[in-house]
C-alpha cells in the first residue's frame with residue numbers, strides 16, 4: 001500500500017473513441033488507486049469521441065464520485081486534451097495516462113512513491129514496446145536521437161506522456177499556452193527534479209491506434225520546430241554547400257572555355273540536372289521557412305487552445 005505524502009492525486013485520461021477499452025481501463029485504474037491510501041480523482045477528457053465513450057463515462061460518474069468528465073467541443077488532439085485535463089486538475093500531483101491500457105495503471109503507485117521521495121516529475125519509461133509496428137518503433141528511435149541533440153535540456157528516451165507531475169510543474173506548464181505543443185518536451189523544459197520508473201509497454205487492449213505514423217510524424221515535426229530553429233540552419237548550410245559547388249562549376253566552365261573556345265556546345269544534361277536539383281532544394285527550403293511562418297501565424301492569433309462543451313463532477317469553478 002502506498003500512502004500519498006500530502007493532499008490528493010488527480011489522474012488525467014485523454015480519450016478518443018475508446019468505448020471498447022474504457023470499462024476495463026476504469027476497473028484497472030480504480031484497483032490501482034485503491035492501492036494508494038489518500039484521496040484521488042479521475043479526470044476523463046473526451047477529445048471529440050463519437051462512439052458513445054463519453055456517455056459511458058458520464059453514466060459511470062453517477063455511481064463513482066471520483067470520476068470527472070470534461071467534454072471538449074470537438075477533437076483538438078491528444079496533446080491539447082492533456083492540457084485541458086491539467087487545467088482542470090486540482091491535485092497536488094497529477095498523473096497523465098492513456099486510456100488504452102498501454103500505460104498500465106498498476107505503475108501509478110510506483111510513480112507516487114517516487115513523488116513521495118521528493119521528485120517533482122516522475123516519468124514512466126518504456127522498457128519494451130510490445131504491439132507496435134517496427135516502422136513506429138524505428139521512427140520513434142530516430143526522432144529521440146535527433147530531438148535530444150537539438151535541445152539543451154535532458155529528454156528521457158522512450159518516455160511517453162505517461163508521467164506524474166507535482167503541482168509546481170503543473171502550474172509552470174499551465175503558463176505555457178503555445179498551440180503546437182509537445183507535452184513531454186515541455187515537461188522536460190520546465191525543469192524541476194526528475195526521475196524515471198521503467199515499465200513494460202503492453203499492446204493496446206482493444207480498439208485501434210489514433211496515432212498512425214503520419215500523425216506521429218506531425219507530432220515529431222511540431223516537437224522539433226517548437227523547440228528549435230535548427231532546420232532553418234540546416235537549409236542555410238545546404239544553400240552554402242550548393243552555392244560553393246556552383247562557384248566550382250563556374251570556374252571549371254571558364255577554364256574549359258579558355259582552353260577550348262570552339263568545343264563547348266552541348267551540356268544540356270548538366271543544365272537540366274542543376275536546375276532540377278536547385279529547384280528542389282529551393283522548394284524544400286521555402287517549405288521549411290513557410291512552416292515556421294505558419295507557426296508564427298498560428299501563435300499570433302492567440303486563439304484559446306480548446307473549448308469545453310460540458311463538464312461533469314467538478315465542484316470547483318472552471319479554470320480561467
Ligand code: UDP
Pocket residue numbers: 014015016017018047075076077078081097098099100102208209210211
Ligand atoms: N487520443 C486523444 N485524441 C486524439 C488521439 C488520441 O485523446 O486525437 C487519446 C487516445 O484515446 C489514447 C491516447 O490519446 O487514450 C493515446 O492514443 P493512441 O493509443 O491511439 O496512440 P498510440 O499509443 O498508438 O501512440
Ligand code: MG
Pocket residue numbers: 098100102204209
Ligand atoms: Mg496507445
